Every structure is written in structure tokens, then in C-alpha cells.
Amino acid sequence: MQKFYEGLGAEEGGVAQKARVLQTKLNQRLQVLLDKTTPKPVERWISLTVLVFLYFVRVFVLRGFYIVTYGLGIYNLNLLIGFISPQIDPETEGPALPTKSDQEFKPFVRRLPEFKFWRAATKSVLIGFAMTFFPMFDLPVFWPVLLLYWVMLFTVTMKKQIKHMIKHKYVPFSFGKKKYTGKDQKKAPK
Template sequence: MIIEEQIEENLIYKAIHKIRVNYQKKIDRYILYRKSRWIGNLLLILLYVNRISEIGGYHIVTYIYCVYQLQLIIEYFTPLGLPPVNLEDEENEDDQFQNDFVELPTTISNKNEVNDKEYRPLLRTTSEFKAWQNSVFSVIFAYMCTYIKLCNIPVYWPFLFSYFFVIVGMSIRKYIKHMKKYGYTILDFTKKK
């Protein structure tokens, strides 16, 4: 009985592992095609918008999808090694990260030369490929939710629409405060030519 359960678990593990390996092989083909990936993502978003406009409703699904996209954008533009923007506490100025991350380094000092100024772009919390991958998964998931009648919860959509913009405003304000606190800008991620 125990041996049969171990064999079944082993077969399930092998099947899941095989699916993961095949998925990774297929997804790795798209790493080099940045513009094509994002154009494909845009087409999926337009397909979702078309579906929503045709059937009407599903405002909660769209709201959650948009909030998730906002979170992806914030993670994409936050440097690696800093506390997440959503965990910043406005009242608590003496948090554990303040002493560790006063300002992010953008230069490297060489032992042979004093004040050697070499530009190094910051590393992102989420890579561009992972951001694209999560964006594609979220739009596909939101699209599939439009076929489930239970996801069509009746709400007063103008209230939800205005609430989304309040959330965007608050998030941008919090993100700007985070940028000032740790001394970085969105432009620090680009390469200097």
C-alpha cells in the first residue's frame, strides 16, 4: 500500500517536472524578441478589452486585473534590494531599512584611482521578461474569468472606476516618496550612452 502510494507520487512528480521542463524550453525561445512579446501582450489586452465591451460587465475582474498591472509596473521600476513600496510605513520613519539604504550607489571606487566615476544602471526587482510573463498570465486569466458567470458580480462601475484612479494616485504618491527616500529615479534604470 505504501509502496504503491510512493510510486504514484513519483509518477506525478515526474509528470509535473516534464511539463515544467517543456514549458521552460518553449518560453525560453521568446527571450530575445522583446518588441514582439510586448506587441503580443498588447494584442491580448486588446482582445480582452474587445471581449469586455462586447459582453459588458465583469467590472470586478477588470478592476483586479488593472490593480495587478499597476503592481507589476511598480515592481518593475523598484530597485533590487530595497523594501517594497507597499510595505513602506508612512508614520514609522525609523524602520529597519532606512539605515541600510540611505542612497543607492551609482559609482564604483577603484583602489588605484580615487573618485573613479563609472556609471552602473540599477537592477530591477522584477526583470523585464518576468514582468512580461506575469502580464500575459494575468490578461489570459482575466480573459478566462469572463467565461465564468460567477465572476460577473454586479457593481456600480463609475464608483469602481473612480476608486481605481484614487488607488493609482495614492500609489504614485507613495512611489515618489519611496524614490526620494532612497535616492533613485526611473531614469536610473536606463543605460547611459
């Protein structure tokens, strides 16, 4: 009986130890890849857009997996809400000291940072893409009903979120850092 377990345990050279070493190496390579993509947001979002396009082409060609697509839509809608919501909700923050809110600068801090939003969305699309290779996930549903329900859910959720933005006077989007030029700077010769 003892010989049966030899080679499966964590002893040196065992299968479990080799699997852990392989997993550690794969995690390190993934982290290096993620570290390289961090300063390139445009390229990351373009790659996600291409991935989503490929997913929709696959679903269109297969004419199925609508329930997986609906699940992806709901999950990514939830991610979007976290992305455009403030980290601290002004309604539940509690009473604040009286200040002149017109002169006080409060930066917008997201509940879900942009990089984590991109990573979670990419991971969800990859998982959904992988699910399209297994016919057990192709449940028969009437897709127009799912689409209509998702559009209705998106509309109601965004309406609520936009009202919250207007009420608490915040904008979750900024398009880069403002650039200031000094008076003493001279233009470089061409």
C-alpha cells in the same frame, strides 16, 4: 477494497504516473517556449498588448466582469511598482560609507526584472480571460466607482513613486546599450 485503488496510484502505468509524465512534458514545452521568447522583448510586449486588447474587447462585448478587470488592474499596478522600484531601497539600506556619489556608478537593479514582470502580467491576463467564461465571477458592481477608485489609487501610487525617484536620483528606464564608434572604423561601401 485493494482493487479500487489499483490504477490510481503511482505504480507503473497508473493514472497518477501518467498525469505526472504529462505534466512534466507540458512544463518542458512551456519552458522551451519561454526560453525562445527571452531575447525578443518587443515581440513579448506586443503579444501582451494584443492579449490585453482582446481581454478588453471580451469584457466590453459581455458588459460584465468588472470586478475581475479591477482585480487585474490592481495586480498589474503592483507589478509595475515592483518593476520601477530599485532592488535595494536607499531609505532602508542603512548607513553607507562616505563616498563621492557624483563619480560612483551604481547601475539600476529592479526589484522585479522585466521578463518576470512580462510573464506575471501575461499569466494574470490569461487567468482573467479564463475567468470571463464562468458567470460566477460576474459580480454586479457599479463599474464607474471601481474605475474612479483605480485611477485615484494609480495617481497616488505613481506620485509617491516619482517623489522617491527624484529624492534618490534614479531613473528606472534605459533605452538600450550606448553604442560607441571608434576613430579608426571606416564605413562599409554601399
